[in-house]
Amino acid sequence: MIEQKDLGFEQAVLIGIINKNQTADRLDEYLNELAFLTHTAGGSVSKRFTQRMETPHPKTFIGSGKMEEVKAYAKTHDIGTVVFDDELTPAQQANIEQLLKCKIVDRTGLILDIFAQRAKTSYARTQVELAQYQYLLPRLKGLWTHLERQRGGIGMRGPGETEIETDRRIVRDKISLLKKKLVTIDRQMATQRGNRGALVRVALVGYTNVGKSTLMNVLSKSDVFAENKLFATLDTTVRKVVVRNLPFLLSDTVGFIRKLPTQLVESFKSTLDEVHEADMLLHVVDIAHPNFEEHIESVNQLLSDIGAIDKPTLMIFNKIDAYQPEPLDDDDLTTPRTTKHYSLEEWQQSWMANTHGDANFISAQQKIHIDKLRELLYQKVREIHITRFPYNHFLYPES
DSSP: OBOOOOTTSEEEEEEEEEBTTBOHHHHHHHHHHHHHHHHHHTEEEEEEEEEEOSSOBTTTBSOHHHHHHHHHHHHHTTOOEEEESSOOOHHHHHHHHHHHOSEEEEHHHHHHHHHHHHOOSHHHHHHHHHHHHHHHGGGHHHHOTTSOOOOOSTTOOOSHHHHHHHHHHHHHHHHHHHHHHHHHHHHHHHHHHHTTTTOOEEEEEEBTTSSHHHHHHHHHTOOOOOOSSTTOOOSOEEEEEEETTEEEEEEEOOOBOTTOOHHHHHHTHHHHHHHHTOSEEEEEEETTSTTHHHHHHHHHHHHHHTTOTTSOEEEEEEOGGGOOOOOOOTTOOSSOOOGGGOOHHHHHHHHHHHTTTOEEEOBTTTTBSHHHHHHHHHHHHHHHHHHHOGGGGGGSOOO
16 A cells, blocks of 8 residues: 655655454554554655564564665665554664664653653653663663674774763663653642632543643633644643533643553653542543544553542533544445444434433534533532532532
């Protein structure tokens, strides 16, 4: 499959494997996401390469025949970057770089690069820098190619290994300093959260690029940066929202993604603490995405990992204006009807039943059903507020 070539963008090819845990359809979806990540990072995808393997090759991730195919294509089409859908080991990355003679990036490195581009505040830059150094440390040997290992024989002894160890020590010291800096910032962030008073806290969560920042702008009447790219927002933004006469705090957090690098989960702990300490979550979903149910599972898995899965949650299905069910020919008796053929009304009935009525179908951009969402938010926030301050219920009428 040849992708659209964008002039002025760095030309790249994508590589993924099909195995028992990753079907061809699922890999296609992952590579679509990887292509979007590549575009967000400033690249243009020229071609995709896939191979069916039980397990990745321990030395080169893909087999030698497929590697030769990639090498020939990269040389013919002047490809500068090869992107792998899974995280490569340091040895794999070094071996592949030597074979292909071009830049090798895995999914983790690509996401880290995007985060580095998107980090605007000192806090976000510190978090990303820590994650980058943690990712870099085991790969120093492969990257510092001018520092050769000591070899035996006359005239072949040198200080190379010592220089590599020095570089490793510098990186380890940098990691230690960044961790200490983040501990200090974490304390400051915890103090800020503690100083917000008794207002109910509501956090927007969801897969990246589902429209959280756009919804934040609509509900809070603010102008949080929103763009149709992955990870447009890294820094947590908190706004005071008033529905009728009831105030509460609404926070917009970093978007989640499948295979989120563990380095980022660790370094963005304080950002995720905003979710952990919220009284209620608004789980925003892009219903127009063909695999939005997998996105929901990915987000729920990360919420479970940080101990926030049991929080009161409103499911918000965004982008209903862009939803298109997959057409099914009534005369075709061989193709089974699946959820991909569901109408919007069928999804509404399904999720209203699954969430006991706590599901909303909206378009934040077109402001469709926003008033209905505001009303439900008022009721839910009011319940939490009255539980906390039972003597204030008369200030906020039920209807």
